[in-house]
Amino acid sequence: MTEIAVLPATAHTPARRPPQRGYWRNVLKRFLRDRIGLVCLMVLLAIALAAIFAPLLAPADPYRTSMIRRLIAPGEKGYLLGTDELGRDMLSRLLYGGRVSLSMGIAPIVLSTMIGGGLGVIAGYFGRHINMMIMRVIDVFYAFPSVLLAVAMAGVLGSGILNSLISLTLVFIPPIARVAESVTTQVRNQDFVEAARATGAGSARIIIEHVLANVTGPILTYASSLVSVSIIISSGLSFLGLGASPPTADWGLMLNTLRQAVYVAPVNAVLPGVMIFLTSVSFNLVSDSLRTAMDVRA
Amino acid sequence: MHLYILRRLLYTIPIIIGVSLVCFSFIHLAPGDPINSVLPEQASAEVVAQIKAAYGFDKPLPIQYLKWFSNVLSGDFGLSIMTRRPVLSEVGPAVAHTALLAVSATLLSFLLGTSLGLVAGMTTRRVTDRSVTAFSVVGISLPHYWLGMVMVVIFAVKMRMLPATGMGPAGADLTQFGIEDIKHLLLPAVTLAMIPTGIIARSVRATVAEVRRQDFVQTLKGKGLRRPRMFLHVIKNAAPPAIAIMGLQFAQLLGGSILVETVFSWPGTGFLLNAAISTRDLPLLQGTVIVLATFFVLTNVLVDIVQTLIDPRVRRA
Numbered sequence: 245m246t247e248i249a250v251l252p253a254t255a256h257t258p259a260r261r262p263p264q265r266g267y268w269r270n271v272l273k274r275f276l277r278d279r280i281g282l283v284c285l286m287v288l289l290a291i292a293l294a295a296i297f298a299p300l301l302a303p304a305d306p307y308r309t310s311m312i313r314r315l316i317a318p319g320e321k322g323y324l325l326g327t328d329e330l331g332r333d334m335l336s337r338l339l340y341g342g343r344v345s346l347s348m349g350i351a352p353i354v355l356s357t358m359i360g361g362g363l364g365v366i367a368g369y370f371g372r373h374i375n376m377m378i379m380r381v382i383d384v385f386y387a388f389p390s391v392l393l394a395v396a397m398a399g400v401l402g403s404g405i406l407n408s409l410i411s412l413t414l415v416f417i418p419p420i421a422r423v424a425e426s427v428t429t430q431v432r433n434q435d436f437v438e439a440a441r442a443t444g445a446g447s448a449r450i451i452i453e454h455v456l457a458n459v460t461g462p463i464l465t466y467a468s469s470l471v472s473v474s475i476i477i478s479s480g481l482s483f484l485g486l487g488a489s490p491p492t493a494d495w496g497l498m499l500n501t502l503r504q505a506v507y508v509a510p511v512n513a514v515l516p517g518v519m520i521f522l523t524s525v526s527f528n529l530v531s532d533s534l535r536t537a538m539d540v541r542a
Numbered sequence: 543m544h545l546y547i548l549r550r551l552l553y554t555i556p557i558i559i560g561v562s563l564v565c566f567s568f569i570h571l572a573p574g575d576p577i578n579s580v581l582p583e584q585a586s587a588e589v590v591a592q593i594k595a596a597y598g599f600d601k602p603l604p605i606q607y608l609k610w611f612s613n614v615l616s617g618d619f620g621l622s623i624m625t626r627r628p629v630l631s632e633v634g635p636a637v638a639h640t641a642l643l644a645v646s647a648t649l650l651s652f653l654l655g656t657s658l659g660l661v662a663g664m665t666t667r668r669v670t671d672r673s674v675t676a677f678s679v680v681g682i683s684l685p686h687y688w689l690g691m692v693m694v695v696i697f698a699v700k701m702r703m704l705p706a707t708g709m710g711p712a713g714a715d716l717t718q719f720g721i722e723d724i725k726h727l728l729l730p731a732v733t734l735a736m737i738p739t740g741i742i743a744r745s746v747r748a749t750v751a752e753v754r755r756q757d758f759v760q761t762l763k764g765k766g767l768r769r770p771r772m773f774l775h776v777i778k779n780a781a782p783p784a785i786a787i788m789g790l791q792f793a794q795l796l797g798g799s800i801l802v803e804t805v806f807s808w809p810g811t812g813f814l815l816n817a818a819i820s821t822r823d824l825p826l827l828q829g830t831v832i833v834l835a836t837f838f839v840l841t842n843v844l845v846d847i848v849q850t851l852i853d854p855r856v857r858r859a
Contacts, residue, residue, distance in 0.1 A: 384560030387839045388831075389797025392815075396831045399819035400568045476685045480801045483687055484816065499688060503805075510695040517688030525683035532679075 274537040281533025284526040291523055295342030302336035306493045315509040326512045328498065329505045330491075334512060338519055340493040346523065348405065348487065348494075349475030352412035357467040360417035364424025365459060369432055369451055379425060386418040394477050398486040408487040412478055416470055423466045427459045461538055468531040472524035479520045495520050547847050554843055558836060562614065565832045566607050569824050619829035624821045629829035632814060637833060639709060640803070640810030644795040646727055647734035652788045654735070655742025662743065663750025663780070664773070674743055681740025690733040690805035697729060704729055707807040730806040734799055738791035745787050749780040782853035789845030796841070797834045 275281060294301060303324070310331030318326040318334070325334040367378040385393065397411030431437065432455065440450050481487040482496025490497065498516040506513040585593075594600045598609055613620070619629035655678075662674035698706035710723025753759065753776050762772055796811075803812030811830050818826040 392797035400572045520685045528683045
């Protein structure tokens with residue numbers, strides 16, 4: 245406060261200053277101008293809300309089977325989207341399926357952004373040996389094709405939601421850590437970090453106050469672009485029988501169990517994939533317009 | 543230049559050792575004792591100890607690893623628990639089948655992706671550009687295993703044009719390749735090509751658009767160069783990144799075809815992985831993963847080296 249007091253009074257005349265808009269407000273404004281991104285965000289919100297309120301919206305019990313009502317075509321006998329191979333209502337199962345499928349697509353990205361982002365920032369900030377140690381281990385996991393690593397890990401650990409969450413998180417840590425490391429390395433060498441260090445700030449403080457403020461944007465944009473891949477791979481794991489276990493309603497698992505029915509009731513069998521596609525394409529487009537709005541090139 | 547290539551090649555050694563460590567750890571990450579899958583439940587303690595000694599599970603972990611890794615280096619991946627045959631003799635043909643699929647898909651996606659990307663990049667902001675951009679977003683976002691199902695419905699069930707599953711009679715033997723083999727290859731290859739086509743189209747579009755904005759293109763335009771000649775200059779500058787992306791996508795496809803192989807019952811590494819997982823055949827799983835990951839690492843290095851050779855500007859530290 246004392247430094248401000250000695251400045252001449254003319255230095256602050258807040259009334260004359262042009263209204264200062266924060267960086268994030270600018271981003272929001274630019275994002276709102278992008279119509280495709282907005283529409284996709286609405287679609288995602290709708291899917292998420294439908295999944296959250298599935299118990300209220302679903303016309304039938306998603307788990308009640310009926311041997312005489314198997315594979316009814318969409319629109320017939322009061323089933324808006326038909327029934328599956330065990331006579332369960334497709335619409336209800338798709339609504340409920342969003343719960344597992346959406347969380348299984350997003351959760352790994354959230355986890356790996358925290359873990360991979362953290363590792364990358366630490367590696368980038370401290371450099372030298374710490375960087376060597378962290379990034380060489382990351383390189384090893386980067387040496388597996390992503391789908392292969394996910395499938396092998398899930399296969400070794402055994403099927404189940406938790407294990408597929410672990411393997412997907414493992415798949416996405418390396419790319420996020422790499423991005424975080426390279427952005428942090430750039431920020432670390434800038435003057436304001438040097439200035440902060442000169443004032444006596446410790447590493448933890450510099451990272452939290454100065455580095456994170458400048459790297460979260462690019463890291464989050466990059467991570468958001470991975471959500472669509474994560475949804476496709478996690479549903480793929482369920483499709484292979486490595487994710488959610490029956491009778492759980494999950495889009496990937498539904499595709500798996502309906503696969504045999506593809507010759508008899510192609511429309512029913514294909515529906516869960518439409519949901520996966522819709523979600524992943526929306527995430528892709530939202531992430532694209534987010535990137536444009538933040539003007540980050542990755 | 544040579545120093546860079548040498549360094550890049552040498553760096554693959556620690557990476558492959560790391561990969562082997564991860565694969566080795568699979569046995570101990572798996573729930574339950576690895577020995578249980580070969581033994582009946584009522585086996586006596588002596589038999590268990592005997593089998594443990596036979597498989598080397600009674601030694602400390604580092605010794606187990608060293609023994610396993612030296613075997614792997616000499617091409618001995620152990621015996622498959624399921625078939626009792628050497629893992630390598632199972633993995634070999636499967637890799638060939640997967641490679642056939644991956645190569646076809648890569649070529650397809652390169653042809654389609656680069657031409658779409660070129661058209662879009664040369665006509666930025668026009669209808670053609672918009673539709674290509676839309677197409678590539680769709681390609682990237684499609685769950686390809688689902689696309690495979692849809693294609694089976696359309697081309698095999700409804701139109702009865704192509705076989706739904708399996709591989710042609712010639713296998714991966716290209717000298718015997720006939721019309722029947724191509725028919726079998728078509729659907730899985732197109733399905734697998736979808737994602738890389740989107741990725742390649744997208745990046746070619748971006749590079750072409752960027753090259754077109756560069757000063758030298760403006761100069762050429764100012765000197766009155768015709769469009770076709772200009773096109774050549776743009777292609778020359780946009781080619782290196784496109785080739786690099788093709789290589790990287792090929793590497794991803796080698797290991798990422800498991801889902802598509804499942805849909806089409808293609809007898810490749812994906813099929814093998816699936817079988818290994820469902821029967822808990824860990825040696826087979828390890829062998830498949832380590833072979834695929836090694837191919838992946840080597841392809842990536844090769845792409846890096848080729849890229850530095852054709853365009854020295856991209857050399858990295």
